[in-house]
Amino acid sequence: MSNTETTPSARLQEFQGEVDAMKVDGGKANPERTWLILGSLLMIAGIVLSLVAWLTLQGSGKGAKTEDLVAMGNFGLVLAVVGAALFIVMSLRRYFRFWLVRLIFEQREAADRIAGK
Amino acid sequence: MTPILELSNIRGGYGTIDVLHGVNLKLEAGQVHALLGPNGAGKTTTLGICSGQIVPSGGQLLISGREVNGVGSDSLARAGVCLVPEGRGIFPNLTVTENLRMFTHAGTSMSEVQDKAFSQFPRLKERRKQIAGTMSGGEQQMLAMSRALAVNPSLLLLDELSMGLAPLIVEELYERVAELAADGISILVVEQFAQAVLGVSTVASIMLHGRITRTGPPAEIAEELTEAYLGGTTH
Numbered sequence: 222m223s224n225t226e227t228t229p230s231a232r233l234q235e236f237q238g239e240v241d242a243m244k245v246d247g248g249k250a251n252p253e254r255t256w257l258i259l260g261s262l263l264m265i266a267g268i269v270l271s272l273v274a275w276l277t278l279q280g281s282g283k284g285a286k287t288e289d290l291v292a293m294g295n296f297g298l299v300l301a302v303v304g305a306a307l308f309i310v311m312s313l314r315r316y317f318r319f320w321l322v323r324l325i326f327e328q329r330e331a332a333d334r335i336a337g338k
Numbered sequence: 339m340t341p342i343l344e345l346s347n348i349r350g351g352y353g354t355i356d357v358l359h360g361v362n363l364k365l366e367a368g369q370v371h372a373l374l375g376p377n378g379a380g381k382t383t384t385l386g387i388c389s390g391q392i393v394p395s396g397g398q399l400l401i402s403g404r405e406v407n408g409v410g411s412d413s414l415a416r417a418g419v420c421l422v423p424e425g426r427g428i429f430p431n432l433t434v435t436e437n438l439r440m441f442t443h444a445g446t447s448m449s450e451v452q453d454k455a456f457s458q459f460p461r462l463k464e465r466r467k468q469i470a471g472t473m474s475g476g477e478q479q480m481l482a483m484s485r486a487l488a489v490n491p492s493l494l495l496l497d498e499l500s501m502g503l504a505p506l507i508v509e510e511l512y513e514r515v516a517e518l519a520a521d522g523i524s525i526l527v528v529e530q531f532a533q534a535v536l537g538v539s540t541v542a543s544i545m546l547h548g549r550i551t552r553t554g555p556p557a558e559i560a561e562e563l564t565e566a567y568l569g570g571t572t573h
Contacts, residue, residue, distance in 0.1 A: 230522050232418075232492055232522065233367055233492055233494075235524070236342075236402065236417060236418045237402045237416075238491035239416070239417035239418065240402045240404050240406065240417055241400050241402075241404060243404075243406060243409050243413055243414075243417065244409075244413075244568070245404075245405065245406055245407065245408060245409050246408055247407055247408045248393035248407055248408020248409070249408070250350060250392075250393045250395035250396075251353055251354055251395065253353060253354075254354075279388070280524060299501070311569065314353070315353065315354065316370060318352060318353050318354075318355065322352075322355060329377075329378070
């Protein structure tokens with residue numbers, strides 16, 4: 222049943238044309254790792270930003286700069302929270318995936334035991 | 339001629355868990371390639387990679403000679419890659435007619451879809467107003483196969499066509515598969531139960547623990563299957 226024709230059929234040529242026109246970006250097999258790293262960096266950046274703002278505020282008197290430092294500190298807090306949320310969500314996804322795989326294996330073992338294998 | 343589908347040292351799985359550990363497979367245009375193996379070997383994951391649902395973590399997925407790692411499954415489906423998944427892949431809460439209407443996404447008219455489906459599977463015409471989920475397993479599989487007929491694919495991926503079906507129904511379905519192959523459609527069919535598919539395939543492979551351990555003519559593979567499943571193959 223193998224195709225011994227040297228000339229591809231019209232449908233096959235159309236298929237090849239559509240495949241050639243596809244945009245290929247490589248994709249990511251494990252996008253969670255990228256988000257985990259991003260979340261960690263955001264957390265650190267946010268904490269550092271807030272710390273810098275707080276320490277600078279301690280050392281300065283009242284002035285126009287105060288509001289800027291407060292805004293910077295708040296922004297740092299937001300970054301830290303967003304980063305922490307990302308990190309936690311991606312970590313939980315990994316944890317639950319491993320948990321689910323273990324559950325599947327245990328269920329299969331149990332089924333095999335019941336079937337007498 | 340360039341293979342219509344080629345997996346070159348493919349690794350992949352689910353997140354950080356790799357299920358495939360270097361899969362090499364070639365499907366020539368017009369061939370029926372049977373991928374056999376026990377439960378948990380990685381056959382469905384292989385089809386997931388071929389259909390674009392899973393991005394490989396390593397290796398190359400080539401379609402018509404072009405590397406398409408990371409291309410979305412919708413793009414591949416529009417181009418002509420059709421996956422009939424394990425468990426039928428129909429809409430169980432819709433009627434047969436409504437399911438057929440869902441198959442017109444490839445541009446085929448509803449009347450043409452119905453003609454193809456009802457001529458190949460007259461039983462579907464009798465049950466066209468029935469909710470798909472209430473039909474028997476065999477009838478649901480016929481409905482799932484109708485999608486393969488309707489979208490006129492170039493590459494057809496079939497996952498466990500025989501699962502839960504009576505031998506007579508399986509035989510009928512694989513006769514349809516042989517007709518599709520005769521029309522020039524290239525088919526990769528995954529099966530746990532080899533006898534059903536070896537009669538219509540041109541080449542067969544055995545997959546164990548995420549690797550293809552043997553590829554060859556169906557008659558040779560049939561002789562080695564039992565040994566392979568029980569761990570006697572060292573190829």
